[in-house]
Amino acid sequence: MNEPVTIEAELKVKGAVKSKDKYFILEAKTVPLNWGVGDVEFIGTRGSRLKISLGELHNCVEATLFFRVIGGTWPAGLQGHFAASTAESPIKKVSLIAFGGGDGESIRGDGNMTHLRHVVSVEESGELIVSVQAWRDGQALVDQEVRFKAKLSGRSFGSLRA
Template sequence: MTGPTRGVVVDVHPTYIEVDLKVKGATELEDMDLSYLVVRSMPCSPSYRAVPSKLSTLELTYIRLHNCVEAAISVKVKKHGLWPGCRGLFTASTASYEDMEILLLAFEGDRLPVDASRRIELSRRVVCVELHQPEGKLVFSAKALHGSDEKNVRRVRKTFTPKRAGKSKENIKIGSCEMEVTVTWSLLPSCKYDYDKSLERA
């Protein structure tokens, strides 16, 4: 399990993040507590921490980015085919932290998991990207793997330049599977004042 699914907007310092995880039961009364804690984010980037709570230990990883936009990612299959592996990974990252990939989808088998409209059902679809150049780039990656061997992999990457609004589209092909990747760009609402001021200074 990973989360949250969207970026956390930081307007004040320090910022506190509350984590409340439960194991879902058949009814709400049967839910069991897994972890509950409150942590303070620090003004450093990136940060990696193992945070113990009363019931478990969480791995907390975050990056602090400035002047960001949200990128909502969707993937539609244009041509079905055999997936060239027995499992797949779709990830996203920023060009400035390309080695820190955010997992969008992990699946098993040689077929892409699609819905009735031929869209791939991503587990996570929203990431944050720096708006300013040259560091502002979204890197989308699709990997086909054979078993647990990370060396036996076929990979396709596409790079998107962020916008304040609108959409960007790119076609990718891995094996005989052809897909269209669409990124919808939007401002983080509570940061519009910061965007306007930063552009005035640019």
């Protein structure tokens, strides 16, 4: 089966009424099925970006990830990223949040991340790996991961310390 697939992306902020909705991304892209593992990126207004990573998973479940600073504030000048991968393909990481480096948008003034929620897929018999790497002035300070066994329902909790 080598027919192309069309992926449609819609990123909007809902208004009080439908006519007040604001669209940041409203686009469709066609991707050939034999294209393999890779990313499709949609770029919208005001620098908004939506990146979808494609790969082959059989019998998978979705995992919704939430990121929060639960104690204190995010250390000033700390750069790094949160990523997700599966135990089956630990090298193929999907970047979820990149922070620092002067972007000024990933970490809010209160120390919390602006992009708190992400959805990834993992094989139902597999394991999801969420990792954080952080550095300051080119020196590695944090390199940690937490692993979650896939579940058909319920919640799992884990902590990463930066």
